[in-house]
Amino acid sequence: MLLKGEFTPEEKRTFNLHLGYSLIEGVILGVLALNEFVFIKSLHGSNYQLGVLFQFSMVVFLFLFFINEFIKRYQNKKKLLRLTGIATRGPLFLLLFFPATDHTLLGTSVFHYLFLLIFFIYYFGNTVIYPLINLFLKNNYRHEKFGSLYSYATSVNKIVMLIATFLYGLLLDIDHHAYRYIFPFVAVLGVISVFLLSLIHFEEEVTERVRSFSDSVKRSAKTMMTILRGNKPYFHFEGGFMLYGFSFMITVTVITIFFDRALNLNYSSVAFYKNAYNILAIILLPFTGKLLGRIDPRKFAVITFGSLMLFILFVMLTEFFPVHYAVAGIDIYLMLTLAYLFYGIFAATMALLWFIGSAYFCKPGEAGDYQSVHLFLTAARALFAPLLGVFFYELAGFTFTFSLAIVSLLASIILMVWSYSKDRSGKDFNSNVIADQ
Template identity: 60%
Template sequence: MFLKLTQKLSLSEKYTFKLHLGYSSIEGFIAGVLALNEFVFIKSMKGSEIQLSILFQFSVIVYIFLVFFNEFLRNYPNKKQLLKITGIVTRVPLLLLFFFPHDQVTLLQHPEYHYLFLFIILIYYFALPVVSPLINLQLKSNYRHENFGKLYGYATSVNKILMLLTTFIYGLMLDADNFAFTYIFPVTGLLGMVSIFMLANIPTPSQGSSLERVTFLKSIQQSIRSMNVIIKNNKPYRHFEWGFMFYGFAFMSTVTIITIYFDKVLHLNYSSVAFYKNMYNILAILMLPFLGKLLGKIDPRKFAVLTFFSIFLYIFFMMMTTFFRWHISVMGIQIYAMLIGYLLAQSFFSSSMPLLFNIGSAYFCRNEEAGDYQSVHLFLTSVRSFFAPVLGVLFYQIYGFTITFVIGMGFVVIAMGIMIWSYKNDTLKIIKNE
């Protein structure tokens, strides 16, 4: 099927896909390392629960800067150069982790290392407000509509394969040496620069003839005005973002709690955590090509309902592990019966959400608007990241795990209701890239 598809690609699509695939492959390795990042912070570095929630926030809170960057990205004349500078500035600091201490006693005596780690990871994630809108613009402009979801799905499948291999090997390394991250992260930084340099070579359409010389305040005003026009004038997209806001609160308020739950309640080791992450990613890889095609055929809001229902299920099965603790141990890996349901639901979520989150907004707009729409989507993601992770930890500290999980499921139900109501009442005209 894949070979048949590639034979029908234009020269531009083939060139773009080659670079896109290379970028996704390297990012798969990096994602495999970052998959255990929160667990490393709480288990090896003994960071606090609030610090853990802040660590998760960094991956999305940086999108708040899109209110400053949106007009800048739109008009910057040399986006290739911008991507390369971004790659260097945000990846080089990871090399500093090589000099971190290799024992918990020193880390606990010098908490400044926790804050330095958080700062380095924050700098790393500062690439996202630049890279995410631009890659959406690049792919939407270089792939035809009928190939967009399929090619993105294939590239994401490769990304997932490399991620799970990396997570598995990295988990074994961490069980052997809890401080293996001190030499893995510098390698990650070097590879991260290579991946962004590959991305920079994908042709990017110009959105402005020149970089306008405007004041900083005016740039912010233009960004806010542009985002407001999109939300105000595109009703289906507005509903899409409403639904994402409620889903996002549920996800962000529980993802950190699940990490704490693995450590404090189930007492899982690195290999066990890596096992669960790898198992649902293996199933996700098998689903991705199918789901990539499905997203290209149905309303993205219908696709969102399926995706949101999967997170409802995986939170539910995680919660039920509190009441049904039966498990077996295989070669040091603890396999809980209730977490099998969690794995199945998480596998669907892990295959559908990358598609919906990264390219879902592109189905609501013209090709040249894809970057702007994704900027709005990412900005709103950052807004909820300011409070959702910390509130999740506070809910857990006040009410415990079960009530926190129930609150999360309640918000998911609201998100599904918004999407169902929207696509029944407001039709969406899919704009194709002919």
């Protein structure tokens, strides 16, 4: 694709490869958007197994300390990228050999555990692939061009994802076991997309490591503790995120169960709601991006946590006020529609807060360390929260689980308001934080 404006030949070549990767990944992410619903509706996985499936997507970040150091020390990073692509995307091809009958799937848990293992391997690959993507792009895009090129590729990725989710949902309504031949196709696409990335020009920096591998990992852990102890505003921010994350993770699996057991939604309906909130998020992102640039991230977090709280509230109310109508095979619930309007706001704000919120609490050179702390804490709560949500649901039902999440989100909002009000000046927030370090 030809770029308009002043771009270097290397930037154009890199962007074409980056865009190709984004297009292919859009298809893959569109398929994965329905993965948990496929697991419970088509494969008849148990509630706890469903919790583990979501858990795997987050808990892999616990290995970041080790993987980041491993990546730094690995000399041929292009080769590492290709090997990771084959090793972690290739196993998806095994789903071709899964049985196509409900009777067989209900009679044994072997295929459920194999499904979980395949996707643990897939998600583990992201811990290597995502850091290398950023590394390759940062080495080829100039700083002033990085944002525009990256955002354009991301926008294309989102549009393709929406189309893929919609078409996959329609296909699954025709054949509940369509995942058997879709995922082998996804496996091939996944390997191709990673190989495209490996074609991006990258010059290895040969550096001599003074510290041993174990010493470097220990130093990273020590840095994390120093950050949390020494930067109180950031500590409060992550405390709010722990309360939010607990709420999100105990409900994400339970909501999937709710869609299947309480509302009996088909695949097209689930795809409709997921696409609706994503479209709203895409529309709102330019506005939320400007807002985050003007206000303290803790004030911004109040909007994020509050919109998720209202989403969960209206999902809960759907059980008590199940007013709905069918349009072209899609069940449109009034309360669920309101819920996903708020989820669109949540998605548009969390997309920014989760990835760059930490950077507001530190000096530019420390952003990587702060984001590593953020990712590690995300993985830490993923160790228990998803399965705890299933436990609460099986113990006391949907309403109790959703109410618990709402209370936790309310606590996170109160913490953010208290932390912000404790600072003397919101206007000088960034400079005050840096000065205190």
